[in-house]
Amino acid sequence: MIIDCRLRPPARGFLNLSLFRDTERTKRMSRCFGMPQAPSTAQRSTELLLKEMDSAGITMGVVPGRRAYPFLGGVSNEDIVAIMNDYPGRFLGVAGIDPTNRQEALDEIDTYVKNGPLVGVGMEPGLLPTPMYPNDRRIYPIYEKLEAEGIPLLLMAGGGNGPDLSYGFPAILDQIAADFPKMTIINTHGGYPYVTEVLFVAYKRPNIYICPDMYLFNFPGWQDYVTAANGFLQDRFLFGTAYPFIPLEEGVAHFKNMPFKPEVLPKLLYKNIATALKLDLPENL
Template sequence: MKIIDARLRPPLKDYLRCNLYRDPKKTQAWSDNFLMKLSPAAEQRDAALLYQEMDEAGVTLGVMTGRQSPDMGHVSNDDLMAIVTEQPGRFVGVAGVDGSNPAAALAEIERTVVNGNLHAAGMEPGCGDIPMYVDDARLYPIYQYCMEHGIPMFLMGGGGNGPDLSFSNPEHIDRVCRDFPHLTIVNMHGSYPWIPQVLFSCMCHSNMYLAPDMYMYNMPGVQDYVVAANGFLKDRFLFGSGYPYIPLKQAVDLFLDMPFREEVLPNILYRNMARVLGLDMD
C-alpha cells in the first residue's frame, strides 16, 4: 500500500536551521506530549537514516512545506526545489509564502509553482512577523490567484499556529472555504483542538481537506476524526506524521491500528493527497 505523508520535515538544508532540528531537547519535550521519542534520524539529523525510516514505514512520498517564521525558523523554497530535484522519488514541495506581502507572495508562487517544480502554495499567517488570521482580507488576493490557477493552498489551521488559541478556531478557515469555493484548501494540523467545529465545516465545504497529522497520535478527540474519515470525509482526509515529532513507523502503525474502514485506507493514506497534488493515482 502506498503512503503519502502530508507533513514531513526532513533533516536537510534549511530545515536543519529551524527549531525542529536546532533544539532537539525542545523538540523531544514537545514529542513527549504525544508519548513519543524522536527517531535516530531526527536525533542525529541524518537524512540517510530518514530514508531508511521511510522505507521501513512504507512512506512513498513526504510532503515538505516552506516556512517563514521569526520564531520557528525559515525554510526557503529554493531549498525545497533543490531537495525535490535531488530526491524526486521521496519528496514533493509546497511553496511557503509570507502573506503580509501579497505582491511578493504572488511572485513567489509564480516562480516556484507555476514555473518551478513545487506542487502547491502554503501559508502560516499566524506565525509570521505580522500575525494574521487566515481570513484576513490582505490574504485574499493570494487565494484568488491560486483558485484561478488551480493551485492548492496549504494553511496551518491548528495547533500552535498563532499567538493564542483563537488562531486555530476553524471559523476563520471556514470563511476562506466559503469565499473561495473552487480553491482546494488543505487544513494542516486539522484545526486542533476545535475538532467538532472543523468537522462540521468540512461537511459544509467540499473544498477543505483535513490533515490532523501529529494530533492523531495519543491525543484526545482522535475518535471524532476517525468517524469523519470513515464517512463524509473519506475522500478528503489525509494521513500525516508531523515528522520529526512523530517517528514514521510508529505513526503508520498507530494509524493503521485505528478503526478505519479498510476500504477508505487507500484514499486517506495515498489517493486523496495524490489528487490534491496532481500526482499519478496509480
C-alpha cells in the same frame, strides 16, 4: 503506497529550524504524543530518514517551505527545490510564502509552482513576525490567484498556529472556503483543538481536506477524526506525521491500528492527497 502529508526533513534550511536546532525540545514534544524520537531526528540525518521512510512504507513526503518568526526559523523555496533534486522521487515540495509581502508572494507562486516543480502553496499567517488571521483581507488577492490557477493551499489552521487559539477558530476556515469555493484547502493540524467544529466545517465545504497530522496520535478528540474519516470525510482525510514530532515507523503502525475501515485506508494513506495535489499516480496502485 503511503504519502506523508506533512514531513520536514533534516536537510538544508530545515536544519536551522527550531525543530532540529533543539532536538531535546522536539523529543519532549514527541513524548507529549506518546512517541519516541526518531533516530534520524536525534542525529539530524536525511539518510537515516530515508531508511525510516522505507521501513514505514512511506513512498513520498510533502515538504513545505516556511516563513515564520525568528525562533521557529524559515526555509526558502530554493531549498525546497534543492531537496527535491537531492532526493529525486522522495519529496513533494510546497512553496512557503509570506502574505505580508503580497507581490513577492505572487511572484513566488508563479516561479515555484505555476512555472516550477512545486505542487502547492503553504501559509502559516499566524506565525509571521506580525501575526495575521488567515481570513485577513490583505491575503485575499493571493487566494484569488490560487483559485484562478487551480493551485492547492496548505493552510496551517489549528494547533499552535498563532499567538492564541483565536487564530485557529474554524469559523475563519469556513469563511475562506465559502469565499473561495473552487480553491482546494488542505487544513494542516486539523483545526485542533476545535475538532468537532472543524469537522462540521469540512462537512459543509467540499473544498476542504483535513490533515490532523500529529494531533491524531494519542490526543483527545482522535475518535471524532476517525469517525469522520470512516464516513463523510473519507475522500478528504489525509495521513500526516508532522515529522519530526511523530516518528515514521511508529506513526504508520499507530495509524493502521486505529479503527479505520479497511476499505478507506488507501484513500487516507495516499489516494486523497494525490487528488488534492493533482498528482499523476498509476491507477493500479
